[in-house]
Amino acid sequence: MDKKTAVYICTGCGIGDALNIEQLKEEGTADFGIDVIKDHPFLCGQEGVDLIKQDIEGEGVNTVVIAACSHRVNYDAFNFGRDVIVQRVNLREQVAWSQAPKEEDTQMLAQDNLKMGCSQAKDTDWVQPYKAEEPYSKDILVVGGGLAGMTAALEAAKAGYRAVIVEKEDKLGGFLGRMKSTVTLPYKALSETGAAQLIQKVEDEPKIKVYTSASVEKVSGGPGLFSVDIKANGNSATERIGAIVQATGWVPYDANKLGHLGYGKFKDVVTNVEMEEMAAAGKITRPSDGGDVKNVLFIQCAGSRDPEHLPYCSSVCCMVSMKQATYVKEQNPEAVNYILYKDVRTVGQSEDFYRKAQNDGNVFIRGAATQLGEAGGKLFVEADDELLGEKIKIEDLDMVVLAVGMVPASRPETTPRIKAPADAAGADENGMIEVAPDSGFFANSALHLAYRQGPELPTLKYGFPDSHFICFPYETRRTGIYTAGCLRRPMETAKAIEDAVGAAMKAIQCTEATAEGKAVHPRAGDMTFPEFNMQRCTQCKRCTEECPFGAINEDEKGNPLPNPTRCRRCGVCMGACPERIISFKNYSVGMIGNMIKSVHVPEEDEEKPRVICLICENDALPALDMAGIKRMKWSPYIRFVPMRCLGSMNLVWIADSLSRGIDGILLFGCRHGDDYQCHFVKGSELANTRLGKVSETLDRLALESDRVRFEEVGITDYHRIPGIIEEFMKKIEEVGPNPYKGW
Numbered sequence: 001m002d003k004k005t006a007v008y009i010c011t012g013c014g015i016g017d018a019l020n021i022e023q024l025k026e027e028g029t030a031d032f033g034i035d036v037i038k039d040h041p042f043l044c045g046q047e048g049v050d051l052i053k054q055d056i057e058g059e060g061v062n063t064v065v066i067a068a069c070s071h072r073v074n075y076d077a078f079n080f081g082r083d084v085i086v087q088r089v090n091l092r093e094q095v096a097w098s099q100a101p102k103e104e105d106t107q108m109l110a111q112d113n114l115k116m117g118c119s120q121a122k123d124t125d126w127v128q129p130y131k132a133e134e135p136y137s138k139d140i141l142v143v144g145g146g147l148a149g150m151t152a153a154l155e156a157a158k159a160g161y162r163a164v165i166v167e168k169e170d171k172l173g174g175f176l177g178r179m180k181s182t183v184t185l186p187y188k189a190l191s192e193t194g195a196a197q198l199i200q201k202v203e204d205e206p207k208i209k210v211y212t213s214a215s216v217e218k219v220s221g222g223p224g225l226f227s228v229d230i231k232a233n234g235n236s237a238t239e240r241i242g243a244i245v246q247a248t249g250w251v252p253y254d255a256n257k258l259g260h261l262g263y264g265k266f267k268d269v270v271t272n273v274e275m276e277e278m279a280a281a282g283k284i285t286r287p288s289d290g291g292d293v294k295n296v297l298f299i300q301c302a303g304s305r306d307p308e309h310l311p312y313c314s315s316v317c318c319m320v321s322m323k324q325a326t327y328v329k330e331q332n333p334e335a336v337n338y339i340l341y342k343d344v345r346t347v348g349q350s351e352d353f354y355r356k357a358q359n360d361g362n363v364f365i366r367g368a369a370t371q372l373g374e375a376g377g378k379l380f381v382e383a384d385d386e387l388l389g390e391k392i393k394i395e396d397l398d399m400v401v402l403a404v405g406m407v408p409a410s411r412p413e414t415t416p417r418i419k420a421p422a423d424a425a426g427a428d429e430n431g432m433i434e435v436a437p438d439s440g441f442f443a444n445s446a447l448h449l450a451y452r453q454g455p456e457l458p459t460l461k462y463g464f465p466d467s468h469f470i471c472f473p474y475e476t477r478r479t480g481i482y483t484a485g486c487l488r489r490p491m492e493t494a495k496a497i498e499d500a501v502g503a504a505m506k507a508i509q510c511t512e513a514t515a516e517g518k519a520v521h522p523r524a525g526d527m528t529f530p531e532f533n534m535q536r537c538t539q540c541k542r543c544t545e546e547c548p549f550g551a552i553n554e555d556e557k558g559n560p561l562p563n564p565t566r567c568r569r570c571g572v573c574m575g576a577c578p579e580r581i582i583s584f585k586n587y588s589v590g591m592i593g594n595m596i597k598s599v600h601v602p603e604e605d606e607e608k609p610r611v612i613c614l615i616c617e618n619d620a621l622p623a624l625d626m627a628g629i630k631r632m633k634w635s636p637y638i639r640f641v642p643m644r645c646l647g648s649m650n651l652v653w654i655a656d657s658l659s660r661g662i663d664g665i666l667l668f669g670c671r672h673g674d675d676y677q678c679h680f681v682k683g684s685e686l687a688n689t690r691l692g693k694v695s696e697t698l699d700r701l702a703l704e705s706d707r708v709r710f711e712e713v714g715i716t717d718y719h720r721i722p723g724i725i726e727e728f729m730k731k732i733e734e735v736g737p738n739p740y741k742g743w
């Protein structure tokens with residue numbers, strides 16, 4: 001389709017007062033064959049929007065450049081449907097609100113911004129959403145039939161979606177089914193678990209198909225197109241699935257590693273899980289002789305918050321011990337419970353239950369056990385009492401309960417035997433093999449993903465599979481696969497229910513978006529997807545290796561095999577490809593290169609340096625907008641080029657900029673590392689790694705390394721931005737103008 005392009009400049013919000021609009025119209029658009037150029041004092045108002053619509057309908061305008069406010073606002077006002085390309089140019093936050101009005105430098109900045117926008121509009125193509133040849137499924141697979149899994153399936157069914165549960169045990173229920181009771185808040189009395197009723201509901205629900213004694217053997221395809229091989233009771237089945245919720249739960253921390261607390265040595269030392277199962281079975285008795293239980297000591301944080309064992313807090317163990325102390329008291333009102341704790345963590349309304357446990361006469365001791373032994377058939381514990389500041393000895397104990405923490409069922413050491421990979425030596429007759437936690441095999445294979453980047457969900461620091469711990473709960477680094485419940489983080493039953501609802505809703509959103517060819521979060525609704533010009537592919541595998549979401553498989557020759565429905569449209573593959581053959585309809589290496597080329601580079605004697613800032617549009621760009629909204633000021637010599645993710649940065653932009661005389665390059669990306677903030681997980685880290693190679697370019701051009709800098713900018717860092725820019729501009733002044741100016 002031929003383009004008919006119109007530029008609309010808003011003169012409201014102070015833009016008209018800061019700029020010479022007539023000059024801007026002329027000089028900012030001159031090289032781009034613009035058909036219509038207009039200004040309006042209130043472009044986002046009804047009259048302004050109607051003006052644009054009239055040109056679309058009457059004049060056949062199909063490409064619109066809006067030079068006004070940030071593209072992050074007024075999206076709906078300037079949305080004219082898929083047939084009209086809209087390109088936004090920021091003249092408000094980045095120009096009128098952050099620069100001195102009516103200055104030559106401010107005018108030049110506005111002109112460059114408009115030229116970049118016109119260039120981008122010129123290189124943007126109409127978007128055609130991806131549509132697979134096979135029909136899309138909107139069914140939800142739930143792996144794990146415990147509280148979170150059953151809740152997720154029921155929620156999906158309630159919303160009208162078919163759900164499939166795969167449970168490894170021979171019945172539904174998970175750990176909930178093995179509990180005696182739960183604590184509901186605000187606390188009145190211990191509650192029944194409701195497991196039987198929940199199982200019944202699931203079994204009565206015609207939209208839910210349950211496989212028990214079952215495992216997922218293989219997941220291939222992508223969102224909307226997953227093909228899931230299931231083995232159940234010796235039979236095989238294949239389900240077409242739209243999205244997946246993994247709710248495979250947790251396992252208790254291995255108490256055998258807590259020999260210093262007597263586990264494995266004394267029969268009457270048990271874990272909180274064993275205590276719960278005993279209570280649920282009917283009566284709490286001494287495991288050693290079946291005798292009655294009168295004195296019980298609970299050791300909190302058994303292995304938890306301990307760098308040698310589980311470094312984190314499992315959040316539920318304090319409540320669980322108090323609940324189990326209640327069982328002991330219910331069974332024998334004369335019984336005495338001692339609770340030896342580091343800190344009692346009962347947040348919010350849980351505090352009521354803590355008070356109840358105190359009022360029940362339970363003895364809370366702040367301190368740590370130093371010795372545990374047996375005398376006359378009863379246990380004793382020696383401890384340092386931190387509050388009394390003295391050593392104490394608690395004797396005549398019938399049981400010691402270790403409050404062990406929760407380990408996500410995805411963590412490798414939780415099941416050290418796995419189905420042996422085809423080429424593995426040492427498999428037993430059942431095809432199982434023992435694996436070390438650091439062997440690189442995922443021991444607890446719940447999904448068996450047929451993905452180039454491995455069969456299971458990547459995990460965060462402590463083995464919890466998560467994607468972005470602040471912004472995107474439930475998400476994993478595999479598009480269309482969500483986690484819920486204690487697999488995601490330790491949590492109590494009420495939170496697991498909430499979690500399951502959230503994950504089910506995310507899964508539903510994913511199936512719906514996928515069916516329309518739209519991306520899921522964070523670029524929700526984006527209909528573009530990476531296109532590969534395969535004739536020029538050198539099979540270098542960079543794209544398949546660097547895609548943070550495992551969206552690209554490869555064939556045996558190393559050719560990339562994209563799975564568009566797995567793609568989050570981050571552009572990391574585009575930044576990685578040395579051949580520059582990956583592009584989107586509205587984002588490509590050539591397009592950004594042309595935008596940078598459209599920036600006017602003044603001669604050296606004009607003493608107007610030019611800096612390009614490649615800025616991540618997820619965090620840093622909103623922070624920049626915020627700085628503008630706060631009317632902060634910064635150098636007029638910097639030009640911002642928004643990036644889908646800094647990981648989409650292609651080094652050629654830096655090389656080309658420097659060889660054109662641009663004096664410096666700033667990269668604003670998200671924090672990376674264990675506590676990363678990158679919306680695309682690895683993007684900013686990859687950008688930083690790629691930057692290591694920039695020194696070759698700088699050496700080749702005989703330029704100073706100070707000319708290129710990476711800065712981590714979070715969404716709340718708006719107040720730092722002017723300072724970062726000022727400091728960088730000083731550095732550029734120190735190193736002097738780029739000698740390539742005018743070449």
Ligand code: SF4
Nearest residue numbers: 547567568570571573
């Ligand atoms: S790197 Fe990003 S854009 Fe490229 S295939 Fe992977 S998810 Fe999609």
Ligand code: SF4
Nearest residue numbers: 537538540541543577
């Ligand atoms: S990065 Fe580019 S050249 Fe390398 S395999 Fe991918 S598409 Fe081919």
